[in-house]
């Protein structure tokens with residue numbers, strides 16, 4: 397590795413000299429002043445607006461499921477991670493159900509589904525079950541299923557974001 401040849405003392409000096417917080421837009425080759433709308437976003441007004449329109453387009457095309465909306469099947473299948481275990485569950489109101497989990501939980505995927513769908517998934521994944529009926533270890537078969545759900549339905553809006561930052 398090239399960086400291994402730089403003595404540790406010199407690397408420390410270089411790191412110390414770099415400003416802790418950017419004072420200009422971090423977009424490549426832009427040095428406009430930062431638009432002061434968010435204390436941790438270091439973009440000028442123009443590049444912030446570019447980023448915003450990109451995010452809006454991504455949300456639109458990904459059809460990100462909003463867990464606060466009503467499911468067309470009457471319920472939701474959800475995949476949730478707490479530490480190194482994954483829960484696969486069914487909820488008629490996903491927003492309410494998420495309140496039962498700690499703020500370090502992560503909603504990995506969700507999509508409209510029924511209790512019958514949930515039972516099918518549980519029997520397919522039964523070899524990877526850990527303590528409790530609906531908890532699984534992150535075996536590749538479990539992870540693949542979640543990836544497929546995210547590819548088909550989009551990444552869900554994080555219902556824990558507000559509680560984590562509160």
Ligand SMILES: [Zn+2]
Pocket residue numbers: 421422423426427428439440441442443
């Ligand atoms: Zn800029």
